[in-house]
Amino acid sequence: MNNxxxxxxxxxxxGLPLDHIPVIDFHTHMGRSSEYYYIPFNTADxxxxxxxxxxxxxxxxxxxxxxxxxxxxxxxxxxxxxxxxERLSPLTAIHAGFPQDWISILDxxxxxxxxxxxILHQYQGVEExxxxxxxxxxxxxxxxxxxxxxxxxxxxxxxxxxxFPTVYFIIGHAAxxxxxLVDKYDNVYQCTCASFVEGYFSPIKDMVNCMPVxxxxxxxxxxxxxxxxxxxxxxxxxxxxEAREKILGRNAIQLAKRLQRPxxxxxxx
Amino acid sequence: xxxxxxxxxxxIDAFLPVGRINRAxxxxxxxxxxxxxxxxxxxxxxxxxxxxxxxxxxxLNNEVVCxxxxxxxxxxxxxxxxxxxxxxxxxxxxxxxxxxxxxxxANPLMRDWRVDRSVRLLELAKQLEKRKIPLLxxxxxxxxxxxxIDWYRMIDFCNxxxxxxxxxxxxxxxxxxxxxxxxxxADNLKLILSSxxxxxxxxxxxxxxxxxxxxxxxxxxxLNPGSFHGLVNYAAISQSDKQAIASGNIxxxxxxxxYE
Numbered sequence: 001m002n003n004x005x006x007x008x009x010x011x012x013x014x015g016l017p018l019d020h021i022p023v024i025d026f027h028t029h030m031g032r033s034s035e036y037y038y039i040p041f042n043t044a045d046x047x048x049x050x051x052x053x054x055x056x057x058x059x060x061x062x063x064x065x066x067x068x069x070x071x072x073x074x075x076x077x078x079x080x081x082x083x084x085x086e087r088l089s090p091l092t093a094i095h096a097g098f099p100q101d102w103i104s105i106l107d108x109x110x111x112x113x114x115x116x117x118x119i120l121h122q123y124q125g126v127e128e129x130x131x132x133x134x135x136x137x138x139x140x141x142x143x144x145x146x147x148x149x150x151x152x153x154x155x156x157x158x159x160x161x162x163x164f165p166t167v168y169f170i171i172g173h174a175a176x177x178x179x180x181l182v183d184k185y186d187n188v189y190q191c192t193c194a195s196f197v198e199g200y201f202s203p204i205k206d207m208v209n210c211m212p213v214x215x216x217x218x219x220x221x222x223x224x225x226x227x228x229x230x231x232x233x234x235x236x237x238x239x240x241x242e243a244r245e246k247i248l249g250r251n252a253i254q255l256a257k258r259l260q261r262p263x264x265x266x267x268x269x
Numbered sequence: 270x271x272x273x274x275x276x277x278x279x280x281i282d283a284f285l286p287v288g289r290i291n292r293a294x295x296x297x298x299x300x301x302x303x304x305x306x307x308x309x310x311x312x313x314x315x316x317x318x319x320x321x322x323x324x325x326x327x328x329l330n331n332e333v334v335c336x337x338x339x340x341x342x343x344x345x346x347x348x349x350x351x352x353x354x355x356x357x358x359x360x361x362x363x364x365x366x367x368x369x370x371x372x373x374x375a376n377p378l379m380r381d382w383r384v385d386r387s388v389r390l391l392e393l394a395k396q397l398e399k400r401k402i403p404l405l406x407x408x409x410x411x412x413x414x415x416x417x418i419d420w421y422r423m424i425d426f427c428n429x430x431x432x433x434x435x436x437x438x439x440x441x442x443x444x445x446x447x448x449x450x451x452x453x454x455a456d457n458l459k460l461i462l463s464s465x466x467x468x469x470x471x472x473x474x475x476x477x478x479x480x481x482x483x484x485x486x487x488x489x490x491x492l493n494p495g496s497f498h499g500l501v502n503y504a505a506i507s508q509s510d511k512q513a514i515a516s517g518n519i520x521x522x523x524x525x526x527x528y529e
Binding site: 012013014015037038040041050053054195196197199200203222223224225226227228231232233235236237 | 291293295312443444449466468469471493494495498500505
């Protein structure tokens with residue numbers, strides 16, 4: 001059998017933490033329960049141990065299941081952040097069906113240390129043409145990101161990216177359909193989340209081949225998806241070790257620096 | 270023991286496909302030589318192997334897998350439950366065993382027959398149980414894949430054949446509440462690991478129901494084959510439980526089956 005040449009792949013196969021490089025997870029959910037499932041081992045201690053097992057320095061996180069009231073779900077995430085700001089940065093989820101709530105919800109997030117907005121309107125029973133302008137306007141002077149499960153058509157994402165140049169837009173799931181926007185706009189980044197589901201999301205190599213690797217950041221969807229499903233496809237991808245390291249952490253660190261809000265790391269790398 | 274000195278796990282893929290299929294992963298094997306290469310590339314020592322044809326044409330699967338020949342590969346034969354087929358389930362099983370089949374699979378979504386009401390499947394299950402030959406229930410319709418197993422029906426089926434190893438697969442078992450119920454009420458029910466995508470479920474299922482319930486697969490034809498080793502080897506469970514999931518469980522099932 002082939003022995004991996006990649007140190008990242010070697011460690012992944014052995015179940016060892018990737019503590020030789022910075023690892024940031026930019027797409028995670030925290031919560032106790034969703035309509036789909038009960039969430040095992042959801043407490044702060046369990047989550048920290050889980051992150052440590054993979055050698056993840058820091059996660060950007062938001063609540064799970066935003067089909068009902070988002071405020072109490074957001075609070076669960078803010079409390080985790082308050083108790084462990086070194087490991088978790090929160091984003092604030094909004095419900096696309098209730099735009100009248102957005103500013104107060106975002107204000108609560110800002111007070112709680114939020115780093116941005118989480119959009120998930122495909123799960124919220126609304127049409128694709130939701131106007132997020134007021135929420136993005138709130139974000140424009142705060143060094144925030146806006147991460148969407150799915151931004152809809154490239155035209156829609158381009159509209160937001162062009163009109164809100166100080167908001168950093170994260171394409172939440174692995175895709176190549178926005179590649180020209182990732183290339184063209186400084187404030188558009190591509191997340192790798194769910195790349196392992198290849199019939200629906202783009203493989204890692206496809207993304208690396210068609211957009212600047214510096215704009216690709218790692219995301220797992222934990223505690224929905226297991227973190228292994230995000231690291232494994234990067235570890236085994238037919239790309240350089242340098243590209244793997246950039247995707248797994250270094251690119252997110254650079255993004256946080258651009259936002260003037262550096263992410264705490266577990267050690268000096 | 271220093272974690273760096275722990276030997277790598279030995280992996281068996283209990284459900285490795287060969288052939289084309291809708292929405293396949295880039296690396297999914299198109300032919301048998303591809304399958305052997307994938308096994309090497311992803312550190313899989315042995316595999317139970319089927320043709321993607323099995324999901325909609327069992328007879329063709331059985332012709333195709335007869336051409337696969339390697340000591341690292343064990344053949345899965347596929348069963349058609351159509352009532353009007355003249356060959357009895359007993360005759361089918363004899364023919365499968367003569368052709369070195371090590372497991373029998375059926376697809377309940379081919380389409381909408383019920384494992385607990387199909388006359389032919391119930392008869393086959395009786396024959397399989399006598400020999401403890403594993404039954405793989407692979408649930409796949411071309412236009413659906415998530416949460417398509419009726420776990421409460423699965424409880425009833427498993428309880429009719431309590432010593433038959435029943436292994437289920439679907440693209441994604443996302444709804445875990447009915448899954449927990451099924452595992453709690455059917456001791457002979459086992460899951461192909463690649464159906465379980467949720468964080469820390471390997472630990473949860475192992476703690477609640479025992480690691481013997483989980484059986485490794487790379488996740489092909491639909492999922493990136495580099496994804497699922499990590500669900501096992503990063504799980505907060507014992508090293509012996511990890512090895513059981515990676516290959517021990519399926520090895521034991523195969524060793525307990527009576528194929529003669």
